[in-house]
Amino acid sequence: STRMSVVASFVQQGKKIVAIGRNYSEHAKELNNAVPKEPIIFLKPTTSYVASGGNVEIPRGILAHYEVELGVVIGKRGRDIPLSDAESYVAGYALAVDMTARNLQEELKAKRLPWTVAKGFDTFTPISSYISKDSVADAANLSLTLRVNGAVKQDGNTKDMIFSIPKLIEHISTIMTLEEGDLILTGTPSGVGPVVPGDKVECTLKDSTGKQLATLDFAAVQREGGYEY
Amino acid sequence: STRMSVVASFVQQGKKIVAIGRNYSEHAKELNNAVPKEPIIFLKPTTSYVASGGNVEIPRGILAHYEVELGVVIGKRGRDIPLSDAESYVAGYALAVDMTARNLQEELKAKRLPWTVAKGFDTFTPISSYISKDSVADAANLSLTLRVNGAVKQDGNTKDMIFSIPKLIEHISTIMTLEEGDLILTGTPSGVGPVVPGDKVECTLKDSTGKQLATLDFAAVQREGGYEY
Ligand SMILES: [Mg+2]
Numbered sequence: 001s002t003r004m005s006v007v008a009s010f011v012q013q014g015k016k017i018v019a020i021g022r023n024y025s026e027h028a029k030e031l032n033n034a035v036p037k038e039p040i041i042f043l044k045p046t047t048s049y050v051a052s053g054g055n056v057e058i059p060r061g062i063l064a065h066y067e068v069e070l071g072v073v074i075g076k077r078g079r080d081i082p083l084s085d086a087e088s089y090v091a092g093y094a095l096a097v098d099m100t101a102r103n104l105q106e107e108l109k110a111k112r113l114p115w116t117v118a119k120g121f122d123t124f125t126p127i128s129s130y131i132s133k134d135s136v137a138d139a140a141n142l143s144l145t146l147r148v149n150g151a152v153k154q155d156g157n158t159k160d161m162i163f164s165i166p167k168l169i170e171h172i173s174t175i176m177t178l179e180e181g182d183l184i185l186t187g188t189p190s191g192v193g194p195v196v197p198g199d200k201v202e203c204t205l206k207d208s209t210g211k212q213l214a215t216l217d218f219a220a221v222q223r224e225g226g227y228e229y
Numbered sequence: 230s231t232r233m234s235v236v237a238s239f240v241q242q243g244k245k246i247v248a249i250g251r252n253y254s255e256h257a258k259e260l261n262n263a264v265p266k267e268p269i270i271f272l273k274p275t276t277s278y279v280a281s282g283g284n285v286e287i288p289r290g291i292l293a294h295y296e297v298e299l300g301v302v303i304g305k306r307g308r309d310i311p312l313s314d315a316e317s318y319v320a321g322y323a324l325a326v327d328m329t330a331r332n333l334q335e336e337l338k339a340k341r342l343p344w345t346v347a348k349g350f351d352t353f354t355p356i357s358s359y360i361s362k363d364s365v366a367d368a369a370n371l372s373l374t375l376r377v378n379g380a381v382k383q384d385g386n387t388k389d390m391i392f393s394i395p396k397l398i399e400h401i402s403t404i405m406t407l408e409e410g411d412l413i414l415t416g417t418p419s420g421v422g423p424v425v426p427g428d429k430v431e432c433t434l435k436d437s438t439g440k441q442l443a444t445l446d447f448a449a450v451q452r453e454g455g456y457e458y
Pocket residue numbers: 019020021067069098185187188
């Protein structure tokens with residue numbers, strides 16, 4: 001159906017990526033940030049998607065950090081979605097990395113400016129294949145791992161989210177209408193760190209039985225031309 | 230053609246709104262901000278569009294400010310667009326208001342958090358009809374006015390932009406690919422101020438001969454339900 005094709009091809013057809021900051025308390029602590037009282041929200045452009053197997057291009061002068069995250073693909077348009085109904089707006093999931101230009105982000109924060117550029121470079125959202133909701137028994141108990149050059153750097157579980165997926169959907173939809181094919185990036189567990197050109201990054205998403213739901217891998221390369229920090 | 234329909238219906242079909250902050254020095258000064266050395270960039274979701282004649286819904290507790298701006302509609306996909314070629318990426322224009330939740334924005338800035346929520350509420354980007362490029366002799370010499378309840382509050386000219394439209398296209402495209410139907414909001418001249426429920430806002434865009442290129446009007450209403458500040 002048309003509906004299935006929009007959500008399965010959310011990378012091409014979706015309009016927005018709504019990302020959540022500091023949604024795991026251990027990660028908030030590692031960056032010396034307070035645990036938030038309401039979700040921290042920012043947007044990434046869909047031009048930042050790159051499919052698994054591709055290259056993340058790091059602009060000159062940028063210190064890039066990985067943040068492995070569960071992505072939630074929205075299945076239908078909604079505004080002011082009640083918590084009790086939020087689950088019905090989920091079409092499926094994806095495994096993603098919210099690449100972040102950490103040195104630029106720190107400067108922007110110090111100047112009280114938007115994070116957009118630090119989060120929005122082309123290729124700064126590596127993304128797995130679409131995972132349909134049917135294959136996920138409990139999205140609140142999935143393990144996320146990220147390895148750099150074979151070494152485990154992040155090993156978290158979605159059960160440690162501060163704001164649950166239904167709570168995020170409820171909250172975001174009081175601010176901005178959610179649409180079919182939108183992606184919510186639900187925040188990263190602890191262990192974030194640098195990726196430099198030449199690094200290979202591999203991520204997995206598994207359920208509580210150990211079944212692998214998705215993998216995501218990419219190579220970091222130096223961006224030629226374009227932005228220079 | 231298909232191409233014409235995407236740009237003419239950028240409100241429905243475009244994927245992103247790339248907004249520029251402090252692009253007129255008088256406005257930077259009125260908010261006690263430094264004049265930026267490179268463009269300040271943030272994203273608004275396309276779900277924030279509302280057509281001229283509609284209502285801007287102000288969430289409870291929000292102090293909303295108007296910012297009248299020239300919007301530039303992108304006509305074709307591009308990355309690392311050279312300054313000399315930037316003009317060919319412009320399909321047309323629109324008159325817009327970048328509604329801003331000023332009290333929330335000030336809090337987010339103080340906490341060094343993204344501006345996204347303060348800029349991204351549904352109906353926070355009132356937008357005129359599409360203006361094709363053919364009807365605009367010189368986009369760098371257009372007058373923008375905004376009236377609240379009949380009183381002129383903003384009366385600026387695009388010749389006072391700090392970063393020109395070609396420069397913005399060049400710069401943004403070094404960060405994120407621009408796509409057909411994307412809108413660039415080019416910043417607001419001085420005179421920003423509050424809009425409260427019950428206010429009527431009217432904006433005009435005119436060229437240097439006085440020819441009216443677009444009008445935009447909306448009513449401010451109290452948002453029922455949804456987000457509360
Ligand atoms: Mg993140």
